[in-house]
Amino acid sequence: MDDQVRKKIVSQIEILVEVDAGFLAEETMVSDIEHWDSLAAVGFIAMVDENYGFTPSPKKIAASKTVGDLVDLVAAGLDGK
Amino acid sequence: MAAARISGVRIAGIASAVPDQVHLPEEFFERFGKDEVQKVVASTGVYKRYLAPPGMCTSDLCQAAANRLISAGKWDRSSIDAIIFLSQSPDYSLPFTAAIVQRRLGLASECAAFDVNLGCSGYVYGLWLAGSLIAGGGMRRVLLLMGDTSTHVSEEDKSVALIFGDAGTATLLDKTDEPGDFVFTLGTDGRGEKNLIIPAGRCRKPSDAATRLRNSDKDGNRRSLEELYMNGAEIFAFTLAEVPKTVRNVLVASGRTIETIDSIVLHQANRFILEYLGKRMKIPMNKIPLSLGEFGNTSSASIPLTMTHCLRDALSQRKMDLLLCGFGVGYSWGAVSCSVGEIIMPEMVFLALDKIERETEI
Numbered sequence: 001m002d003d004q005v006r007k008k009i010v011s012q013i014e015i016l017v018e019v020d021a022g023f024l025a026e027e028t029m030v031s032d033i034e035h036w037d038s039l040a041a042v043g044f045i046a047m048v049d050e051n052y053g054f055t056p057s058p059k060k061i062a063a064s065k066t067v068g069d070l071v072d073l074v075a076a077g078l079d080g081k
Numbered sequence: 082m083a084a085a086r087i088s089g090v091r092i093a094g095i096a097s098a099v100p101d102q103v104h105l106p107e108e109f110f111e112r113f114g115k116d117e118v119q120k121v122v123a124s125t126g127v128y129k130r131y132l133a134p135p136g137m138c139t140s141d142l143c144q145a146a147a148n149r150l151i152s153a154g155k156w157d158r159s160s161i162d163a164i165i166f167l168s169q170s171p172d173y174s175l176p177f178t179a180a181i182v183q184r185r186l187g188l189a190s191e192c193a194a195f196d197v198n199l200g201c202s203g204y205v206y207g208l209w210l211a212g213s214l215i216a217g218g219g220m221r222r223v224l225l226l227m228g229d230t231s232t233h234v235s236e237e238d239k240s241v242a243l244i245f246g247d248a249g250t251a252t253l254l255d256k257t258d259e260p261g262d263f264v265f266t267l268g269t270d271g272r273g274e275k276n277l278i279i280p281a282g283r284c285r286k287p288s289d290a291a292t293r294l295r296n297s298d299k300d301g302n303r304r305s306l307e308e309l310y311m312n313g314a315e316i317f318a319f320t321l322a323e324v325p326k327t328v329r330n331v332l333v334a335s336g337r338t339i340e341t342i343d344s345i346v347l348h349q350a351n352r353f354i355l356e357y358l359g360k361r362m363k364i365p366m367n368k369i370p371l372s373l374g375e376f377g378n379t380s381s382a383s384i385p386l387t388m389t390h391c392l393r394d395a396l397s398q399r400k401m402d403l404l405l406c407g408f409g410v411g412y413s414w415g416a417v418s419c420s421v422g423e424i425i426m427p428e429m430v431f432l433a434l435d436k437i438e439r440e441t442e443i
Contacts, residue, residue: 038314042313055321058315061314
């Protein structure tokens with residue numbers, strides 16, 4: 001997956017958790033994001049389903065520690081298609 | 082499962098009842114913070130709910146709905162051959178609630194009665210079961226009662242405290258010579274066991290001091306093992322995997338399309354889920370009636386309650402092609418395509434605690 005796609009996913013997560021563009025980096029800890037909660041996890045599933053055509057595993061979302069881990073989840077799902 | 086087809090059955094009437102006590106999200110401002118509550122409400126769409134006070138059970142609501150329905154339709158109580166009570170909130174562990182309601186409604190002693198334990202998929206399952214009793218079980222008239230009161234919900238658990246409402250409904254099904262099939266698809270995936278569960282208080286883990294104690298989870302929600310746990314992300318993933326598929330299957334099996342169906346009544350899980358399902362299945366939102374804003378997620382009652390709240394005038398006057406779909410706890414899901422209309426549909430009952438009828442004189 002090229003960097004542009006990874007950046008796009010990060011920006012889609014920024015919209016989801018209501019922060020300004022460029023606020024999140026792949027290294028950002030999920031636990032440090034104020035609006036990352038169970039509603040955001042549901043929103044993430046819908047965002048991935050709508051834009052990338054598959055449903056990411058809720059268990060893997062819950063186990064993700066960084067924004068980069070969430071991006072990896074989408075990348076792995078796209079590779080598996 | 083291939084689609085199940087039932088003929089020779091019609092829905093003759095539907096009535097719904099809610100407690101007369103309104104609850105608003107503002108009640109939670111102090112506990113969770115105003116911003117947080119408003120964020121939850123913006124997503125779930127539940128801005129009002131009716132909750133049963135202590136002393137009011139699902140059976141009371143179902144009984145009130147049934148009495149209003151039977152009076153409106155002027156049916157003879159002794160003509161009801163079977164009564165089904167479908168709920169997760171029975172009066173007691175035993176006896177089963179259908180027997181209690183059979184007496185309180187003044188039904189005949191020749192009436193068959195039993196309970197069914199199902200949640201959000203319950204209306205579709207209930208129609209299939211009641212319809213089957215008529216189509217192949219020798220019954221002519223079946224009273225299907227269902228609903229829930231959301232006892233066992235912790236007010237300290239943000240993931241469930243703001244969503245659920247209480248309701249009881251009554252649907253009367255009759256044997257008929259009219260043409261028209263009910264086409265069902267039903268499904269189950271028990272891997273959902275742990276994702277929507279009250280873990281303790283019954284046989285698997287009996288109640289003790291530890292199961293009654295509330296603990297905080299990683300999101301700061303506090304609940305005991307005897308209170309409802311819901312994993313919203315898992316439920317949503319299951320919904321996306323199964324609901325579009327089951328809706329598609331029932332449309333194919335019944336030879337209908339989204340365009341030819343008049344109304345698609347989905348279990349009122351929450352607004353975010355219903356709007357996303359609409360988008361995903363390319364169903365215009367004007368075909369998906371919503372009652373959850375005013376009544377919340379009322380479990381198995383949500384489909385008949387939505388029909389009472391949103392489709393009462395239409396269904397009283399004319400036939401409509403409907404697709405009903407329920408999904409949730411279990412996991413369990415089902416969809417039915419059917420033609421319903423020109424039926425008895427009384428106004429919603431708003432039940433006061435002091436109006437619960439303990440006996441019906443006949």
